[in-house]
Amino acid sequence: MTRTTASLHRLSAALAPPRALPSGAPRVQTNSGVVQGLTLPSGVRAFRGIPFAAPPVRDRRWTPPQPALPWPGVRLADRFAHQSMQARVFGDMMFRNAGMSEDCLYLNVWAPATAAPGANLPVLVYIYGGGFVAGDGSEPRYDGERMASRGMVVVTFTYRLGVFGFLAHPELAAESPHHASGNYGHLDQVAALAWVRDNIEQFGGHPAEVTVAGESAGSYSVNALMASPLSRGLFARAIGESGAYFGASRSVSTHDDAQRHGQAFATRVGAASLADLRARSATELLEASGQPGAAPFLANIDGWFLPARPADLFAAGQQAQVPLLAGWNSEELGWRALLPDDPAPETARAVLAQRFGARAAQAERLYPVSTADEARQSLTDVASDHFMGYPTWKWMEEHQRTSGQPVYRYFYTRPRPAPVEAGVTANLAGGVTRTSDAPRDPPATGAVHSAEIEYALGNLSLNPVFGWTPDDHTVSQTMQGYFANFIKAGDPNGDGLPHWPASQHRADRPALRMRIDVVSRTEPEPRARYVFLDQTDPR
Template identity: 40%
Template sequence: MQKQRLVCALVASLALSIPAPGLASPSAPIVETASGRIAGTADGTILSWKGIPFAAPPVKELRWRAPQDPASWTGVRQATQFGASCPQTLVTPTQLSPLEKTDEDCLYLNIWAPDGAPDAKRKLPVMVWLHGGGFIAGAGSERQFDGSALARHGVILVTLNYRLGRLGFFAHPALSKEQSGAPRGNYGLLDQIAALRWVQRNIAAFGGDPGNITLFGESAGGFSTLALMGSPLARGLFHKAIVESGAVRMNARDIARDTPSAPSAESMGRTWAESLGIHGDDAASLKALRALPVERVAPAAPTMAEIMAIMQTSGPMVDGQVLPATLAEIFAARRQAHIPMIVGSNSLEGDVWSFADGGYTTIPIMPKTAAQILAHVPADKRSAIHAHYAAAANGNAARADGMVRSDAFLGAMTFKVAREAFQAAPVWLYRFDARPAQTRKTVPGAPHGTEIFYVFGTLDRFPFKGDLADEADRNLSARMLQYWTSFARDGTPRTGGPTDWPRFDPARPAQLAFDTGRTRLEPVTHGDILNALAALAF
């Protein structure tokens, strides 16, 4: 049972949904894209277009290939319903939204804009969202990602799907032979890049400014944002970045080089293919792989062993083109895009929400206890680290344990990213410590993914009694919307209120703390402890 709960937790942001289709209104805006005209939905204040293909369906011969341009159409295409989510596990307790439909034909994006936006002269700031889900789950159509609140703040919001699991991240010697010299393996990241290229070509017709695009995401989406900052293939496609709970351990498996501790992605791909009876690395083997039913590649109801195997092999890899090196190496050498960035983490990152039987609980995403984590720390530093967290938790041992696990999983690496990236461009650091009113008395901090509902202004979509969010929740959400959208407009997060948010400075490190009913600037006094945790290998 504990293993099952852990696996559910590791796909933290599985919140998948395709909300009920919107109905086309008589005043539905028609926009001319490079592929053809599309009609969306208007509700009087917000315009939306859903299910827009940004690439050809990655099926048959296009499975495990870089995304190709979408086909053109004649007439007016109705863009009023979300496209299918990419194939993945259908049901887990950590889903934030129900999943309705998956299909290998899944490369679609969605757009929200203020009323009257479709005018190339408007040049509104654009925000492009990358969903989380551990690279094995998620969709741009999740109901908590409704872009209406962001659009009301004067930005154009884009969400998108990208290939997941073995369909999105897969290497095999036969593929390397076929695609020699071409980017391969990181098909999910290539989908994200293709979506950004689509935005560059088309967003002006929606009233957006292709020269002012902010890429942001949470969990795997935040890690993807960092990966695209480090990718030469994404250079110039976006101009600012927001990384929410995405600065996890920044190493990656090599696509072809085996090491004693980490077999290459190709070796793991070969092993999986052989387990299905597909041997060799010739064209016949590749044809057999592409002929596999999607259920064999991305099962909707996998066994626990299958989930573990998919998770182990899915995610960005060093391929020499999309990622020329690990992100740790790229950021340490300051070879990432030198663009303004907001980066932050939550106060209870070691845990994730779980919803079942109409209730809620939290389950671990970082399975190690504080004692197990500190066992990896040099002996002369353990007592100081233990004393710091004990004091910060006011002597509450369970709370202190959660704080250590949270920082070891994400907080420490977030601090490291801010410390390294500030040398290249402005950085703002935050810590999020709020949770909806209906959970406040029982959950001691903000679990992984909580801030999403505040950033998108969708507290009513929280899976447990979202209608009980209180005025303090709504006020905090309003402030976060102001910070995020002001950053998208001109690269400086601000609200015009009393709390200033200065740039990160490692000489005097500070972070903006988002807490229930308030925000405050607080010094980071334990930077040496965070540095020690960031250096751990486990």
């Protein structure tokens, strides 16, 4: 949004009649002022669009989040605020917010009907995914109503993305008392957790019983928050769904490299100084950062939020010592990521040779390709392991080795059902839209990346794209139950659920993981596969 557009929005808001305060709506006192939410038909109380930090605009662009500005009277919190600046990257994202703006640091709270100050309910803080370039806490798949109905307080929030969340630059480091730059999106996450610590008791939550969870970029964020000294003590448990800063291709950059990247970006847009960059419109920066071939803006070892690589911090046992529940999906990435045509044994062997070189024969023993069916499955496994499986496995391995805390591992295998209508996909506005009649890839046979979110949080009914079946609702009840139990007690086990043992660190024995599907059961993980990948793609 340009400054001119933002000014018009403010003028329009000033001229518009104020929204009426509904009588009988729930009110809560926060550190910045009173907010008034709404009561949903289920009885759950929802508060949407609460500021947890000051708007990161103008001179606050590319600064750590500052305290939220106080307001007089009662602030209506009945609608989602802005999503952060982002391009329309992923077709499965459905937003329910006020639009896009740099003024985006807001959060949402769902609390049970009976929650009141001092109720000391457990708290779930869920971080959205989207590759650190897209996503928002207003997406229906992250809605907190169903989990709140299980006796907890749920929080989602928005954090800065892309160039706005992760640009590093020498001038930014020079103005920082910590000589750090970049990582502003992760610092937003720390600020949201600090807001929860300071305010959640008024919503009925327990500030010492917070579980931080997330999927994809959200899972990377949980991993980073466990590693960062800035978030120490802000959560008691952690859930990671598909992703961590482990593995050569998943690590963070050095601060020097990140600053060089930021300088190159400034040169590309013709900005001679930080002041020039801050004077540019948000739209111009977004468009420039999204040009074809442009390198992404990601986390770096800034010496403040991250004093070292997460891998090194976990290896030294310097991470948050909390219980961890984590895992990934059976088809995080399909074989089509490695081959354009249906694989045959000979083409699959060529892929293994290219990927593993002199160790291709050993790779084939772990990823067999003697038939076409084996080739398809093994190349799917190679792609999935490289994309999300190995980094998440290494995270669990290191945390289990150095923390002494329980680690619960899962492998999610339930494929989504077919769309309600052929050729229908989610659109960005929240409804459905027909795709073209062009030929499409065959449907996935496993659980694709992000497929588990609606199941885990109980939000199948909020996604109109797929034809959910009773089996899907069974899987959702199981996964919700495991998550809810873990959030409440640090242990996913409970009545009516298959027993899920915490894994034991044994180099000579595979850990047990919970295979989550219509019939969920424990199984040994294919440890030899991940140990092999650990040797070929360390850290």
